[in-house]
Structures are given as C-alpha cells and as structure tokens.
Amino acid sequence: MNDKIETPVAEKGMSQGHVLDLKLPIGWLLSAYGALLTVYGLLTKKEMYAISLGYNLNLIWGILMLAIGGGFLLTAFLKKDKRAR
C-alpha cells in the first residue's frame, strides 16, 4: 500500500538496509507450490476428490497459486528492470 511513499531517512550512519526483495522468495515458493499442485491435480483421479465435493481442488488451487506467485515474480522483475535503467 504505502511502500512507494518514501521520505528521506533522517538518521545518519545508518546501515544500507536489507536489499533482499521479499517478493522473490514469496513468488518462487507460491509458483513452485502452484506448479506442483497443478501437475498433481492433472495426474490424480476423480475419486480422490469426493471429499472436496467433487471439485479437483488441487488443479484449481494450483492454477490460482501459480497466478499469485507469478504476479509477485513479475512485479519483482519489473521493479528490478526499472532500477537497472
């Protein structure tokens, strides 16, 4: 929400800050989970999803997580790209 709102840091002699962009590990983790669940959902039979009211939830949720994870990776790379320029 407000990570773009940057006022100059007042303190002197402060450390550089932690440049690790958290969007990357979140993005990779969620994408990997998404890919795994999608593939698993495609490989498994319908009977397994009787408990989830007949929905192949692994497939549905896998695709959703791929989208969310991908979104994080995309914003992280776009930001990096902008900084590089």
Place this chain on the structure above:
Amino acid sequence: MAPVITLNAVDYAIIAGYILVMVLVGYSLKKYMKTGEDFFLSGRSLPGWITGLAFLSANLGALEVIGMVANSAKYGIATVHFYWVGAIPAMVFLGIFMMPFYYGSKVRTVPEYLKLRYNEATRGLNAISFAIMTVLMSGISLYAMALLFKIMLGWPLTGSILFAAVVVLLYVFWGGLSSSIYNEVIQFFLIWLGLLPIVFLGLKEVGGFAGFAAKLQETLLHSVKYLGTSNNPLGVDWFGVVMGLGFVLSFGYWTTDFLVVQRALASKNLNSARMTPIIASFPKMLVPLIVVIPGLVALLVLPEFSQAALPTADYNSALILLMKHYLPNGLLGLAITALLASFMSGMAGNVTAFNTIWTYDIYGSYIKKGQPDSHYLKVGKYATVFGIAISVGTAYIAQSFPNLMDYMQLIFSFFNAPLFATFLLGMFWKKATGWGGFWGLLVGILTAAGHFILYKAGVLTYHSDMAANFYQAIWAWLADFVVTIGVSLFTAKRDPKELVGLVFGLTPKPKADARWYARPAVWGTLAIIIAIILNVIFW
C-alpha cells in the same frame, strides 16, 4: 493411537519446500547483519507493507487460529469481537497516537521507553517479566505444535520439538529480526491459501449464510444482540466485552507487547512505523472469514460436533477435523505447512523479542554496560541459542498444563493489562512520576495475581472463565491507573525538558504527509468506519 491424517509424498514435498525457503532466506540475510540495529531492528529499513503484514502475522499464530476456530464453534459469531472490538481500535490508536513516541524517541525496545519516561526500576520490572513471558510463550507454541503433529500425523513429540527448534535457530541466528519478519510475511500468505479452500467448501456444503441461519441456534448468529446480559454463549455482558476485551486486554496487548511493537520499530521511517499497525488492521478485519466460518461449518458437518456429541466435544480439534473432512492430499500438505509456518513464526517472533530485550535491557543495562556494538551483536546471537534452549525446556513444562489457551490468556492479563495503564499515563499525562510508574505497574500485576487466586478459590464467581479473565484485566488496569496517579501526586516530578519526545503535549506533532493518501489518520479512520459497519451488519 492411529494418526488422524495420512500424508503422502506430495504433502511432504510442500512441507520440505517451505523449510528450505525459510533456511535460504535466513542464510541470504546473514551478510547484512553487521550491527546490533541490523540484527535486532532490521536496520530500521523495512517498508510499511512488510512490517504491517508481519505485525498481523506475529499475532496470527497457529494456537490463535486453532483456538479461534474452536471459539467460533463454541460461541458462534460473537467471536468476531476478538477482531472488530478487540483489535482494530487498539491497532489504529497505536499507529496514530502512540507510534510517534515509540519510533520518534528512537528507543529500541518497550522497556527502554519506560526507562526514559519513568525510571530504571520500571524498566527492570518490565524487561524481566517480559523476558520470562516470551520464553514461556515460545515454549508453549513449541509444545502445542509437537502435540498437534503427534495426534494428527503421528510424528514423535521430541523429534518435532527439536526439529522446529533447530530450523528456527538457524534462520534467526543468521538473519535476526529480518528473518523472523520475512517468515511472518510468507506465513501470512500461506495461512490464507491453506485455509480458504475449507471456507469455500464449507459454505458450499451448508448452503451459504442462509444455511447457517436455517440450521444454527439464533444465539450463535449475532455478535451484539444478546450482549445485554451475560446470558449468551460467551457468558460475558457488554461491559465486560467493551471494557475488558475491547479496552484493557486489547490495548494492553497491541500497544505495549514488544513482540508486535518491535515489527513497527523495524520500519524505515516514522510514517511507515505509524502505518504498520494500520495496514495490519485491514487484513485483521477479514480474519473472521477464515476462523468463524469454519467454526460454524464444523457444527453442521462434523459428526463430532452433532447435537448429541456436543457436551463432550473437543472444540480445539475442529480445524484439524475439517482439514481431514474436506482437503485431498496436496492441498492437505499446504494447510499443514500453513500451520507449521505459523507455529514456527510464533516461536521465532518470541525468540527475536527475547534476544533484543535480553541484550539491550538486561545484559546491556545490568550485566555489562558500555561495550562496543559488535559485542552486543554477539551477545544477541548467543541469546538466540540460549532462548531457544530454554524454550525447548519450557515446552516440556507446558505438557503439565491441561488448557494452553487459558494459560496464555492468563499470562497476558497478568502482564499486559496493567502495563497499558502505565503507558497511557506515561504518554498522555506529563505529571506521572518515575516511582508512580513503578508502583502502579507492580500493584497492577499483584492485583491480577490476587484476583486470580480469589477466583480460583471460589470467592469471586463469573458466568464463564472468559468473563473472569476480562474482569481480571479490568481490575489490574484500574489498580495500576489509580496507584500510578496516587503515587505521582506525592513523589518528585520529572523536569518537563527531559520528557520532550516522550509525552503528548510536550512533543511537537509529527508533520502530516502532504499527500492525503499517505496519512495514517486517513487510513486509521477508514479502518474504524469499516469495523463499525461490519459490527452493524452482523449485529
């Protein structure tokens, strides 16, 4: 006993993936940990959205999630009071009114503020009680996790305890508070992604909110309507809810507990620090979606919670049984990972708060003063090892307590409830004196203890344990408030010049950001308005 849930290779791969990412994040932060501020306060460099989500997740531990699902099955929609009354106002108050003194005064810890505002004795009392509280809490969360995984998955108790302890140790030792905060942000996403499928399937099966209305008792469906007397599922009247939960317990926890305040102190500037709890308040309002709905669904779909079985039902098992009821392997692994993540981050949060308090307020103040920063950085790292070792020990002590949630609430009402009176007077009444603060806090803690003994002895009676807990907090707060004022009238005043930056009225107001959409007051007001609307809808 056979485990409740059987996991397969895909589930284990998901769990392993999370552990791997956490350890890698910790390791990659290692090179930034050059000073004490880096290790204990993330170099005061993090953006508001990260500290905000961490602020929320530090509180959204697995015990909290499991306990709130259990409360919802037991008390119904009234559980929302823990969020819309018991959290949002306090979080907004912290951001708008208190954060300028915390962040603005450049203190590194909550006890350090007490030292500047009151005196050394007040700081010592708070630092020592807080250090004890955090290792107890971290031990409880460790034990609860191991117990849950033993019953649910058949994992050995000691194996789970040691494994989780080593993983948390690795990433906190390397990455300090940053590791802990990053873990909390990842946990935030995992909890939502892990539990939402249960919410959707549950609503689908019972026929949505109309299904609840048709099939559940009327008293379980309203948040406020039955609060006129204590004859409602909570066993608490409106005064207890508003004053005990909404005012004393909630403000005591959200505004003075270093575990959450530390997240805001890691922000990169005052505006981000003030926005931290306010950003957190928006997802906080939505948490009932993933705890209250599953709780109500459990009543309707699980045979363990049918009318006949209800008197003996173990409410704490509601969430786990729902996971078994709805989730296929794969998603099951994701939900287990979400619980594992929130247990580990709960423990890491306590450990990072402990090592900071230990290093700055106990070791650096009473044991070895005036050492170079590198010395304290090293002490902090070893305090992490030490803190985790004690947590493992307290995990085994926690085994002897039958009800962990009650035990945690009890600890909060002992230490946090009176502390809020000390802070309120300290920040907003310039005549409060050093010894006023000390005696107020001490008498407040003793009042809570006295009330607890009288309640257990049967001298005081309430409609429910929860009511006793709320009223205990009110009495402890009141005692602290009255004694602090009383003693302050008769003890030496502080020079107002020393209190600049610490007390309202002696401190210049923080300059409002020119852009209205960056102002904490704007977002804070919005949060309050939405919370009121939600309360009216579920009246």
